[in-house]
Structure formats: structure tokens, C-alpha cells
Amino acid sequence: DADVTQTPRNRITKTGKRIMLECSQTKGHDRMYWYRQDPGLGLQLIYYSFDVKDINKGEISDGYSVSRQAQAKFSLSLESAIPNQTALYFCATSKGDRAGDTGELFFGEGSRLTVL
Amino acid sequence: GQQVMQIPQYQHVQEGEDFTTYCNSSTTLSNIQWYKQRPGGHPVFLIQLVKSGEVKKQKRLTFQFGEAKKNSSLHITATQTTDVGTYFCAEENSHFQGAQKLVFGQGTRLTINP
Numbered sequence: 001d002a003d004v005t006q007t008p009r010n011r012i013t014k015t016g017k018r019i020m021l022e023c024s025q026t027k028g029h030d031r032m033y034w035y036r037q038d039p040g041l042g043l044q045l046i047y048y049s050f051d052v053k054d055i056n057k058g059e060i061s062d063g064y065s066v067s068r069q070a071q072a073k074f075s076l077s078l079e080s081a082i083p084n085q086t087a088l089y090f091c092a093t094s095k096g097d098r099a100g101d102t103g104e105l106f107f108g109e110g111s112r113l114t115v116l
Numbered sequence: 117g118q119q120v121m122q123i124p125q126y127q128h129v130q131e132g133e134d135f136t137t138y139c140n141s142s143t144t145l146s147n148i149q150w151y152k153q154r155p156g157g158h159p160v161f162l163i164q165l166v167k168s169g170e171v172k173k174q175k176r177l178t179f180q181f182g183e184a185k186k187n188s189s190l191h192i193t194a195t196q197t198t199d200v201g202t203y204f205c206a207e208e209n210s211h212f213q214g215a216q217k218l219v220f221g222q223g224t225r226l227t228i229n230p
Contacts, residue, residue, distance in 0.1 A: 035220075040125065042204060043159065043220040058217070090158060101146055101208050102218050107158040 003027045006091050006108035014116050019078040021111045023091030031096055032074040033105070034058075034066060037088040046089075049074055050096075081115040088112050120207050122221030130229050135192040137224035139205035148181060148188045149206040149218065159204060162190075192226075200228050 004025045013019055023032065030051045035043040045058030047066040055066060063085060065077045078085055089111045097103040121140045129135055139148065147166045151159040163172055165181035165188060172179045178191045192199055202225045206218040 040222060042120075042122075042222040043206075045217060045219070048217060059219075102149075104149070104161045104164065105151075105159070105206075105218065107160070110158050 002109065004091060004093055004106050004108040006089075006111045008111060009109065010112045012114045012116065013081055015082055017081050017115075019081050019113065021076045021089055021091075021113070023074045023076070023108060024072050025074075025091075025093045025106075026072065027093050027095075027106060028071075029093040029095050029106070030071065031094045031102070032068065033092040033094070034064075034074070034076045035090045035092060036060060037090060037110075043090065046076065078113075081113075083115045086113060086115045120205065120219050120221040122205055122224060124224055125222060126225050126227075128227045128229065129195055131197060132194050135195050135199070135226055136189055137203050137205075137226075138187065138189045139207065139221050140187045141207050141209075143186070143209050145185050146208045148208070150179060150188075150190050151204045151206060151220075152201050153204065153223070154201040157201075195226070195228055197228050197230055200226060202226070 007022045033048040034046040036046055037043050044060045046060055046064050047058055048056050049068045052068050067075050091108040092105040094103045094105050123138050147164055149164045150162040152162055153159045163179050168185050169183045170181040176193045180189045202223040204223045205221045208218050
């Protein structure tokens with residue numbers, strides 16, 4: 001079984017609909033992240049959380065919200081989806097290292113979202 | 117904001133040829149990581165470089181961190197079809213906006229002619 005699980009893996013929706021992408025992890029890591037991937041643009045950080053009570057905006061948080069329901073669960077919501085939010089979304093976790101840096105990221109399999 | 121320049125964006129080689137991708141930052145970095153993403157897959161961690169001038173090897177892959185900790189490279193010797201994918205650098209600057217986080221380059225997509 002995957003250590004970082006994302007659901008759904010694929011979703012097609014219409015403009016204006018509310019969408020939630022869920023992520024759960026069995027790695028026991030405190031840090032969790034949501035990234036968006038568009039062709040040719042690499043991975044852009046949407047939101048990140050260092051523990052259950054901590055939520056931080058990333059590079060491209062507008063139009064998104066998150067919830068850290070437990071150490072193991074971090075969900076991403078699009079309150080009113082629009083076509084330019086069509087992308088591949090990745091959840092990731094990390095343990096952090098002794099220097100306080102991120103450490104190795106462990107990615108889920110990705111959730112492909114299409115907004116019509 | 118923090119800028120991560122990764123070049124080239126695409127590289128096509130014949131199997132057996134070498135391949136190099138470069139990352140350059142406008143700021144001094146705490147560390148740099150490299151990831152590989154196979155077509156249709158998710159990014160997978162390859163390595164982290166921390167020290168100035170550091171060189172690390174993994175079989176045919178050689179990773180370097182610049183002396184000034186502002187640039188890095190990944191070199192693959194004698195590419196094989198299993199090397200196909202997109203290679204990303206991810207830079208960490210602990211002084212950026214007061215919180216440690218990784219900023220990814222645009223990636224270099226490697227394709228190989230067998």
C-alpha cells in the first residue's frame with residue numbers, strides 16, 4: 001500500500017462546483033504539502049502545514065483552501081472551480097531534518113483535475 | 117521572490133550519450149534537492165546536497181553543488197532508456213519568507229532514442 005494516498009485520482013467537474021481533494025499518509029510525518037503541476041511550470045506550492053494547528057499559504061494559494069483534520073490527513077478544497085485550475089495536484093509529506101529544513105519529500109500518486 | 121532557473125527545458129539524446137541539467141538561484145541556498153518524475157508518475161527523491169562544493173554520485177548520476185551554494189547540476193553518464201523522465205531541482209532557502217520550504221525548478225524533460 002502507498003504511504004501517501006490521494007483521492008480521487010481523476011476528477012472531471014464543471015465551473016463553479018466545489019471540489020475536495022483528500023490526502024492521507026501512514027508515514028507519521030508532521031509536515032504535509034499540496035503542490036500543483038502544470039506542463040512546463042514545475043511544481044508550485046499551494047499550501048503547507050507543519051502540524052495539525054499550523055496552516056501556511058504557498059506560492060499560489062488564491063482560489064484554494066485546506067484543512068488539516070489530523071496528523072495523517074490534509075485536504076485541499078476548490079470552493080468554486082474554474083477552468084484554469086485544471087492541473088495535476090500532488091500531496092507530499094516530509095519529516096523535516098535536524099537543521100529545521102524540509103528534508104526529503106514523499107509524494108502521493110497525484111490527482112488529475114479537469115474543470116470544464 | 118525566489119527564482120529557480122533550470123535549464124534546459126527539454127533534452128533529447130541517443131542512448132549512451134551523456135546528459136546534464138543545471139539549476140541556478142538568485143540567492144544563497146540552505147540546500148538543494150533533486151527529484152525524478154517518470155512519465156505518468158510522481159516525483160521521487162534522488163538526493164540532497166548541503167555543503168558548498170559537494171559532489172555526490174549514485175551509479176551513473178553525479179550531483180554537484182556550487183561553491184557559492186547558488187547553483188547545482190545533475191549529470192548522467194551513458195544514458196539508458198530507464199533514465200527517461202523529468203528531472204527537477206528543488207531549492208531551499210531558510211531565510212525566504214521566514215519559513216523553510218522547497219521551491220521547484222521548471223524541470224528538464226529527458227527523452228532518449230534507443
